[in-house]
Amino acid sequence: MKYYVLLLLFSLSARGQLTLPECHRLAEQHYPLTKRYDLISKSAAYTIDNLKKGYLPQFSLNAQATYQSAVTQIPISIPGVNIPALNKDQYKATAQLDQVIYDGGEIAKQQELQKSNEVVSRQQLQADLYALKDRINQLYFGILLADEQLKQNDLMLADLQLGLKKTQAALDNGTAFRSNADLINAEILATQQHNIEIASSREAYANMLSLFIGAPVTSLEKPASLSLNDSIHRPELLSFDAQQRSLLLQDQLLTVGTRPKVGFYIQGGYGRPGLNMLDNSFRAYYLGGIRFSWSPSAFYTLKKKRAQIVVNQQEIAVQKETFLFNTAMTVQQESAAVNKYQQLMTSDDAIIKLRSQVKTAAIAQLENGVITGNDFLKEVNDENLARQNKSLHEMQWLLSQYNQQTTTGNL
Structure with a gap:
């Protein structure tokens, strides 16, 4: 990823302009929260690796020393046969190996569930990072608007300076008042002040955008208009679907928990007494066998646990429905805004044309002393x-x- 970012920054410096999609990509790569992708993957890998070790032989060591108030005795006496009595202090140390033969598919299902939980975490992170796009949009277009305002102010300054030149000529000829020139000079200064304010706002927007993308912001490319798509493809929807799949696996894991388990074990020990309870000396011993276990108590809570999963599935379904509803409402508002500004733009050119004609006439009238400086301004x-x-x-x-396209997830 570092190589990709450096390559992208090099291409930007060669071209000299940033685009909105590039800002989106750089912001997502540079944002600190992105580091969670690697952490999520590592955490899932560690957990899955530990689960796989459930198939390996499990070793255990145990030791104990006890003293008991009574021991087993044979209540008969046989002439010529000495039956030793057991000591009341007894000792035992064992090493045991257990190996799973059949676990009902529990380990495999737990691995599958962990992979599903990893997908849920990644999708939730993707949804969190997606919110960056809206913030980048606001900063990006704020800079573009400031650039446009600076251009328009430069045009206004050119008109004012032309008007001042005409007024100065009339003043030299004695056909204008000094106050007209003073008014225009004051307006020039006010316009220059306005330029300073706009440039300061642009610099603030550029600095914030630069922090987001980790690259300097100089020139931005004006985006082209879009063909709007109302269908919703937000990453939150994938997060909801991933959560539903995770709950389905949890339900399957409940079924697995009701199955019997089979394994074998080997145990070696040393103690007093050994396996022969009539031998009162320290002895080594071993034993092995197959272990079968099954607990019907798993069925006691099975129904309620499944009912809880169903409730959780319904909760996620409600969250998804609410998200789609709210998103659709926002899309409608933004679509209405697009139509409104499109209608306003249709009359802007006509208004500018008429205003420009009036201004051109005003310059000539100012030169001839027909109108005052206030009228010209x-x-x-x-x-x-x-x-x-x-x-x-x-x-x-x-x-x-x-x-609108960001809200629908089509950007």
């Missing part, structure tokens, strides 16, 4: 506002499209 500000509105509506239109 009003027309310049009106045209600038129309251009600013167009830029704002276009950015909002694009942002609404990308928000």
